[in-house]
Amino acid sequence: MFIRIDGKQVEVKKWDTVLSAARRAGIQIPSLCYHPALETAGACRVCIVEVFEKGWSERKQVTACEYKVQPDLEVYTRSESVLKTRRTTIDLLMARAPQNAALQALSKNVEYPQTIYPPVADAGDCVLCLLCTRACEQMGCNAISVSGRGDTRKIEPPYGANPDACIGCGACARICPTGCIALTETPATITIWGKVFERLHCVTCGAPMMSIAYRDYAVANRELPEDYYTQCQECKRKEVTARFAGLSMKVHHG
Amino acid sequence: MDKTLVVIPSKCTGCGTCKLACAMIKGKGEAIARSRIHIYTTSPDEHVQLTCLQCVEAACVKVCTTGALVRNELTGAIAVNDDRCIGCALCETACPFGHMHFDTQRGKPEKCDLCLGNPACAQFCPHGALVYR
Structure with a gap:
């Protein structure tokens, strides 16, 4: 099956979306909330493109990450109306996180240096892209989700309280494109979403590792038993060294 | 997959060239601590190189x-x-x-991803202690 993206013929698979097909063909469509390993959300609207199918009277604007390819689909990624919509979208996102580098980089894409909208108070740099909630879901925890509607919409644990389901893995904080989720690590604790986690320590050298809750969760939900999570990287390597060293001496002395 | 990275500790002198090569290629020259190969010295004339198995x-x-x-x-x-x-x-x-x-x-x-089939550590090891064969 073939589609045309900006006039270029591109071969696609039937499960492709416009975005995945374009990425494979090396055509850049800017995006923010798209992640190949997570469920598609269509939350940021940055990957907006125009599409045209046979029999239609005019082109339609759709999000490239969600739109499934059809035979002979025509896609326009840089038409005037696409650039205008994309610019407005990025402008609105920037009003929520004006100083953010990831958004500044995106805004360069549409040649528009600063947002014309007043900054949104209390947005705290969150652009509601839902990468954090989807990452949490992927981990199997579902500790955070969207609450509120309209201008009170935000990401938080249920009832805004300490999330029971959170294990302190930190995936949400690391995947956040604007870095707005506070993850505080001290030698003894990990703090995220207002919940303080006690850390596991290496049984040999005492170096701080993951949270105890994360270890317990991993033991219960992944294939590996508890003894995989007892030592830090350095101590594991030293243990292997001891075995290898013995081996090399045997080679030396025959 | 017809080649393996063979580590021969008995030939290693602990010079650290492999770590340097790895950090230059994989860590973009940033820090030797980002090397994906490690050398541990167990006695003055015994060094063991370790990398992903x-x-x-x-x-x-x-x-x-x-x-x-x-x-x-x-x-x-x-x-x-x-x-x-x-x-x-x-x-x-x-x-x-x-x-x-x-x-x-x-x-x-x-x-370590074996540098996509051309491991820099083995290429730069001057003592034949790391061989890709």
Whole structure:
């Protein structure tokens, strides 16, 4: 099956979306909330493109990450109306996180240096892209989700309280494109979403590792038993060294 | 997959050229601490080089839920697909040999991928203690 993206013929698979097909063909469509390993959300609207199918009277604007390819689909990624919509979208996102580098980089894409909208108070740099909630879901925890509607919409644990389901893995904080989720690590604790986690320590050298809750969760939900999570990287390597060293001496002395 | 990275500790002098080569190629020359090969000195004339063993049943692959750790069919090495990684960091602790390096700055793990079939460490080892054959 073939589609045309900006006039270029591109071969696609039937499960492709416009975005995945374009990425494979090396055509850049800017995006923010798209992640190949997570469920598609269509939350940021940055990957907006125009599409045209046979029999239609005019082109339609759709999000490239969600739109499934059809035979002979025509896609326009840089038409005037696409650039205008994309610019407005990025402008609105920037009003929520004006100083953010990831958004500044995106805004360069549409040649528009600063947002014309007043900054949104209390947005705290969150652009509601839902990468954090989807990452949490992927981990199997579902500790955070969207609450509120309209201008009170935000990401938080249920009832805004300490999330029971959170294990302190930190995936949400690391995947956040604007870095707005506070993850505080001290030698003894990990703090995220207002919940303080006690850390596991290496049984040999005492170096701080993951949270105890994360270890317990991993033991219960992944294939590996508890003894995989007892030592830090350095101590594991030293243990292997001891075995290898013995081996090399045997080679030396025959 | 017809070649393996062979580590020969008895020939290693602990010079650290392999670490330097790895840091230059993989760590973009940033810091030797980002090298994916390590040398441990157990006695004045005994040094052991350690790097990822590319386990057949790899712990890192087992704990990854997003399929971000995939074995390259050509080299047999397990490589990180940054695009699919969500940064849960479980692979780092799960590795029983200590060869997953989680880059907290980028939020992604780093590991030896045998330089896609031309390992720099073996190429630069002056003593034949690392051989790709």
